[in-house]
Amino acid sequence: MKTLIIVPRYNALGRYIMPLGILYVAAAAKQAGCEILTLYLNHTAAPARETLKKIIEEERIACVACGGLSGEFPIIYSLFQSVREIAPNVTIICGGGLVTAEPEVAMRALEYADIGIIGEGDFTFPALLHCLEDDGDLHELKSIIFHDGNQWVQTSPD
Numbered sequence: 134m135k136t137l138i139i140v141p142r143y144n145a146l147g148r149y150i151m152p153l154g155i156l157y158v159a160a161a162a163k164q165a166g167c168e169i170l171t172l173y174l175n176h177t178a179a180p181a182r183e184t185l186k187k188i189i190e191e192e193r194i195a196c197v198a199c200g201g202l203s204g205e206f207p208i209i210y211s212l213f214q215s216v217r218e219i220a221p222n223v224t225i226i227c228g229g230g231l232v233t234a235e236p237e238v239a240m241r242a243l244e245y246a247d248i249g250i251i252g253e254g255d256f257t258f259p260a261l262l263h264c265l266e267d268d269g270d271l272h273e274l275k276s277i278i279f280h281d282g283n284q285w286v287q288t289s290p291d
Contacts, residue, residue: 134196136196136198137192139199140152140173143205155200165259167262196223196262197213200227206231209231216245224248228249228254232251232278251287260274
């Protein structure tokens with residue numbers, strides 16, 4: 134299952150800042166045998182939506198992931214909205230401090246996201262991807278939040 138990890142455009146004080154957390158998560162998933170593509174939006178001048186459409190369609194992406202802090206909410210929301218419009222059946226995963234601080238509040242606000250990762254994603258993200266690929270039971274995973282019917286389910290970190 135091809136998964137696209139998106140690193141949003143970051144520009145603080147006129148400088149490019151590479152967020153390390155999402156890179157650790159990508160590396161952990163690759164080491165666990167997951168098929169990961171990483172898109173650094175700072176490395177393209179094209180509009181994000183155009184770039185996403187091209188990669189999602191050409192690479193037949195099944196899952197998209199992104200994360201960040203609460204200050205990046207507008208960027209992440211916009212990316213997820215674009216992904217959902219481009220590929221309605223793609224699974225969208227969010228992580229980082231944005232979800233960890235208030236999981237249910239964040240997931241309600243990130244209406245296009247399907248699953249949130251709570252806390253460190255180094256182990257949870259690869260396990261989640263394997264679970265999705267194998268049609269496993271999300272209830273058995275630790276430290277995630279997802280919508281199940283009419284309710285949010287938040288699994289235990291233990």
